[in-house]
Amino acid sequence: MWQSYINHFKNYLRLERSFSDNSVEAYVRDVEKLAEYTELSALNLPPTQILEKHITAFLKYISELGLTPHSQARILSGIKGFYKYLALENEISQDPTELVEAPRLPRKLPDVLAYHEIEQMLEAIDHSTPEGTRNRAIIEVLYSSGLRVSELTGLLLTNCYFDSGFIKIVGKGEKTRLVPIGSEAIKYTKIYIEHIRKELDIKTDNEDYVFLNKRGSQLSRVMIFLIIKDISEKAGIHKNVSPHTFRHSFATHLIEGGASLRAVQEMLGHESITTTEIYTHLDRDYLRQVITEFHPRSRVEVGGRQ
Numbered sequence: 001m002w003q004s005y006i007n008h009f010k011n012y013l014r015l016e017r018s019f020s021d022n023s024v025e026a027y028v029r030d031v032e033k034l035a036e037y038t039e040l041s042a043l044n045l046p047p048t049q050i051l052e053k054h055i056t057a058f059l060k061y062i063s064e065l066g067l068t069p070h071s072q073a074r075i076l077s078g079i080k081g082f083y084k085y086l087a088l089e090n091e092i093s094q095d096p097t098e099l100v101e102a103p104r105l106p107r108k109l110p111d112v113l114a115y116h117e118i119e120q121m122l123e124a125i126d127h128s129t130p131e132g133t134r135n136r137a138i139i140e141v142l143y144s145s146g147l148r149v150s151e152l153t154g155l156l157l158t159n160c161y162f163d164s165g166f167i168k169i170v171g172k173g174e175k176t177r178l179v180p181i182g183s184e185a186i187k188y189t190k191i192y193i194e195h196i197r198k199e200l201d202i203k204t205d206n207e208d209y210v211f212l213n214k215r216g217s218q219l220s221r222v223m224i225f226l227i228i229k230d231i232s233e234k235a236g237i238h239k240n241v242s243p244h245t246f247r248h249s250f251a252t253h254l255i256e257g258g259a260s261l262r263a264v265q266e267m268l269g270h271e272s273i274t275t276t277e278i279y280t281h282l283d284r285d286y287l288r289q290v291i292t293e294f295h296p297r298s299r300v301e302v303g304g305r306q
Contacts, residue, residue: 001046002035009085030078034058036261052096066251068112069103085232112248113294124235130196135227137192142243144185144297146250146268149221149243162186170173171269180291182298212274248257257294
């Protein structure tokens with residue numbers, strides 16, 4: 001229903017507007033995100049029947065996924081270009097994006113990290129200390145899987161399926177979901193478990209928690225905030241960095257890299273925007289493929305980088 005229009009739009013950008021291949025692909029990805037949203041929200045409408053209210057709902061959707069106003073504005077720009085093309089071709093009589101305003105861009109720095117800033121934080125960790133080894137694993141897991149801070153502190157050893165590349169998360173409302181975990185996160189978490197955690201005097205009832213303090217007790221939410229604040233300051237990051245920053249960064253980097261909205265929503269544990277039901281569970285192999293293909297920390301092996 002959408003693909004024919006998208007293909008013609010792609011040819012228009014390439015042949016009539018002489019856009020570069022990268023620019024063409026960026027525009028197409030933006031339109032494909034809207035097309036995917038219409039499918040997920042059961043609108044079942046062709047692009048020529050999309051209304052302003054649908055565009056507004058789509059922007060709300062990607063905002064709740066964690067995309068920054070800057071990312072939302074860029075995606076809207078691509079969609080506006082698509083509808084200007086449809087109007088030019090007399091496919092529509094009214095442009096549904098004409099009165100839709102881009103999200104107001106905040107004056108302060110957005111609470112999302114660029115990938116090079118995440119690398120700066122990882123490099124600022126002192127790996128010679130037990131706490132440093134643990135903290136490296138914490139950040140890798142937060143960024144690899146987009147966890148909420150409570151989901152990280154509540155992560156259990158018995159819910160880690162590293163051989164399969166998944167962890168089971170207990171989220172809001174005690175709802176569980178399986179989330180892919182990247183190779184770097186698995187690597188550093190295993191190092192922590194096998195060389196640091198096993199040396200701790202673990203308190204009763206804390207034996208199954210993955211991340212512990214030096215006294216062998218479950219880490220608190222506040223402690224995770226303090227750990228991340230300290231590392232970000234040492235890395236010279238002048239942003240308000242919190243555990244949720246990594247969740248936003250996870251979603252933003254995956255979606256901007258080309259991952260599907262549905263897959264990211266599933267991994268974040270978000271409910272449908274239009275109903276109270278969880279979207280149909282995705283195939284696990286597909287979710288793992290999304291992490292491998294689109295997550296920056298799963299592509300670091302290229303060119304020998306670590």
